[in-house]
Amino acid sequence: MTVTSTDPVQDPAVETAEALSNGADAAAEVADQAEFGTDEDLSIPDDIPTADDPSSRAASRDMDNAGFTLDEFAALLSKYDYNFKPGDIVNGTVFALESKGAMIDIGAKTAAFMPLQEVSINRVEGLSDVLQPGEIREFFIMSEENEDGQLSLSIRRIEYQRAWERVRQLQKEDATIYSEVFATNRGGALVRVEGLRGFIPGSHISTRKAKEELVADFLPLKFLEVDEERNRLVLSHRRALVERKMNRLEVGEVVVGTVRGIKPYGAFIDIGGVSGLLHISEISHEHIETPHSVLNVNDQMKVMIIDLDAERGRISLSTKALEPEPGDMLTDPQKVFDKAEEMAARYKQMLLEQAEEGEEPLGSMMV
Structure with missing residues (x-):
């Protein structure tokens, strides 16, 4: 599914948040690398940008053409016991759009006021982009009545609550979403999901592009953390790519x-x-002191997939399983690559035989 939205109202606290912590110890680094198939620290930092807050003031309503006097209106309302509480969601009618907000009739003795900052979870140029006079819709009551008996309302709070409900459901479904990068910082990239600000740690961005060049790119993403209480929405580009790639791969397949x-x-x-x-x-079947003695960065080679762990985003590979004779990777790697498909076919046959005999497949026992 594609998720897009306009620019949300910015929270100053978000703009100053530091993104990542660089102090992972060596053991954590190795664990993360083995899990996600990368030499980067894939842990989620504690100090990351948060997902989404403001306020304002009101003006008076012109009642000259209301068809009845203010005294008559007040007398009518005094017959009823209205009990509006902060946190309630009520129906209201928009009857005036002003420069700093909107006047809303919710049936209280005094017209309620909704500040411009509370009109939407997304950034808007003006109230008329979202509201029209006479429109009836739901509003969230933000505060008790002030000294003038006026309540403050919000649409943004309703959208905010429902946005968190939607992303929690998407996480529960393990959905892959697509979202546009609107900014980057030292620690990663920022996107919007259902109007909420999401953060992609740098270690979970899988691309050869410079981070700054990702702005305006749409990326496939998986959810890492959805925490409304802590206002944290963390996503992974790497996991989405691994899952998509895994859907086209199978254990026993030879790849370059x-x-x-x-x-x-x-x-x-x-x-x-x-x-x-x-x-x-x-x-190799033979003991190796260090991978550097056999491999070099930028070497092209054939490898066989021996395990696919989509949940943890891990792909395990082997050249040992492709050796015609133990130690061939040390003495004649080209022979290994030339006979790779033949050896892989034998490996697949072995897996089939193990499955028929009810044994645990070799791939599931690989570390």
Whole structure:
């Protein structure tokens, strides 16, 4: 589904929020790398931009043409016991649009006032973009009556509540959404989802573009965190890409990839825009001291997929399973690549036999 919206009202607290913390320890780094198939820290920082607050004042209503006097109107209302409370949602009729807000008739003794900042969760140029005189709709009561007996109303609060309900449902469905990047900062990128401000940590952006060049791009995204109480909406571009790629991949398939990074525990292989981990134990049947002794960054090579974990966004790869003879990756890697499809066919046959015998598939036992 495609999610778009106009620019939301900006919260000053959001504009000054720092994005990411860079102090992940080595153990956390390795765990995240193995989980998501990247050499970056994929943890969600505590200090991130928040998802969405303002106020104003009112003016008097001209009752010259109302058809009855103010005294008659007050006498009529005094017969009823109105009990409006902050947090209530009431129906009201728009009867005046002013420069700083709108006058709303909700049946109270005094016309209620809705500040311009409360007209929508999205940024608007003027009240007439959203409201028309005579229009009847729902309003959220923000405060108790002031000294003049006037209530303050909001449409934005209703939209805000319903937006959180929608994103919680989307997260529950594990939906992939598309949203436009409207800004970037040191820690990541900002998007809008149902009018709420969402944050993509830099470690969850999977593209070769410079971060600043992403503005106005629409990205596929998965939800990482939806927390209305903490006002945090965190998304992942990387997980959406991995899932989409995984839908076209299968265990036992041979793919061509490029070495993008080498760590002591393995190499990260780009296979069509997403990274898979070729663990050091899966390079060869022979013992290897370090992946650097076999592989170089930017090497092109054939690898076989041995595990796909869509929930955790992890792709595990192997060249060991493609060796015609143990140790061929060390002595003759070209032989391994030449016979890759043949060896993969044997691997798939082995998986089928294991499944028929009720054994746990090899792929599910890979780390």
